[in-house]
Amino acid sequence: MLIQIKKVEARQFRRVLKSGRTTPLLFECEDVATGQKEEYVVKLKGSLDRRDRGLICELVSSTIARFMGFNTPPIAVVNIDAQMASLIDAIPKDKIDSSIGLNFGSKLLSGGYFNLPNDYPLTNHMEQAAAEIIIFDALIQNFDRRAGKPNMFIKGDEIYIFDHELAFSFLELIGKRDSPWEQAAFSSCVRGHFFYRQLKGRTLSLERITQGIKNMGDDFLLDVQASIPEEWKDGEIGHIFDHLKAIVENADRFIEGVRREMV
Numbered sequence: 001m002l003i004q005i006k007k008v009e010a011r012q013f014r015r016v017l018k019s020g021r022t023t024p025l026l027f028e029c030e031d032v033a034t035g036q037k038e039e040y041v042v043k044l045k046g047s048l049d050r051r052d053r054g055l056i057c058e059l060v061s062s063t064i065a066r067f068m069g070f071n072t073p074p075i076a077v078v079n080i081d082a083q084m085a086s087l088i089d090a091i092p093k094d095k096i097d098s099s100i101g102l103n104f105g106s107k108l109l110s111g112g113y114f115n116l117p118n119d120y121p122l123t124n125h126m127e128q129a130a131a132e133i134i135i136f137d138a139l140i141q142n143f144d145r146r147a148g149k150p151n152m153f154i155k156g157d158e159i160y161i162f163d164h165e166l167a168f169s170f171l172e173l174i175g176k177r178d179s180p181w182e183q184a185a186f187s188s189c190v191r192g193h194f195f196y197r198q199l200k201g202r203t204l205s206l207e208r209i210t211q212g213i214k215n216m217g218d219d220f221l222l223d224v225q226a227s228i229p230e231e232w233k234d235g236e237i238g239h240i241f242d243h244l245k246a247i248v249e250n251a252d253r254f255i256e257g258v259r260r261e262m263v
């Protein structure tokens with residue numbers, strides 16, 4: 001089964017989202033195949049330090065998160081054409097011009113979603129989700145969910161995760177890399193995590209997430225890789241999938257390593 005990422009056209013610029021580092025833009029977008037219109041928060045290639053790599057990390061992380069059952073907004077690849085770009089003056093011109101083409105969109109979550117505050121009292125259900133989110137971020141080597149930077153919403157007691165453009169941080173590492181399932185590879189990621197202080201020393205039930213990792217078979221990972229738009233170029237992409245495969249093959253050791261970090 002091939003993973004189909006929705007492709008939509010940016011039709012109307014709504015506003016800039018100022019809360020983040022990369023000032024994503026909100027667009028009303030049209031699914032050309034169906035005529036359906038939806039609002040997407042669009043991370044612009046031209047606004048990301050990692051450019052195409054950042055877009056790829058968003059797409060891969062979000063697809064894996066959904067596969068594992070996390071709450072995360074539905075995604076789309078959003079085309080911004082030259083005419084649309086010429087109408088936008090809310091951000092520097094070079095940023096919008098270098099974003100003509102395909103960008104990363106996540107469907108706008110609106111109505112009852114709030115940024116997760118630091119040290120928010122967690123229900124049992126939220127605590128379980130929080131433990132799994134730590135594992136997820138260790139898996140994708142995401143250092144960008146930490147105190148003051150939740151990159152999570154809550155609605156009721158459901159936690160929603162987003163913003164994975166800085167995932168797979170080992171891609172920028174020069175020199176020897178630790179095996180991704182060895183504790184050293186993700187230790188600082190876990191210790192700096194948004195939920196670390198709240199969950200440290202707690203008994204964590206990690207069976208479900210362990211199984212979720214083991215379920216990422218070769219076919220699934222190949223499908224994810226194939227779903228990346230051709231237009232996004234990054235010669236290092238293969239390392240992302242080598243990394244994921246190595247963790248899948250060593251899932252129990254990886255989980256044990258995170259558990260040791262949380263004692």
Ligand SMILES: Nc1ncnc2c1ncn2[C@@H]1O[C@H](COP(=O)(O)OP(=O)(O)O)[C@@H](O)[C@H]1O
Pocket residue numbers: 017019020021022023024041043073106107108109110151162163164165
């Ligand atoms: N799908 C979404 N629905 C609603 N708000 C969103 C969505 N995605 C991002 N945002 C809002 O935009 C802000 C910036 O997006 P984010 O992906 O975190 O980018 P940055 O890399 O700039 O931090 C978030 O903090 C959040 O408030």
Ligand SMILES: [Mg+2]
Pocket residue numbers: 020021151163
């Ligand atoms: Mg953010």
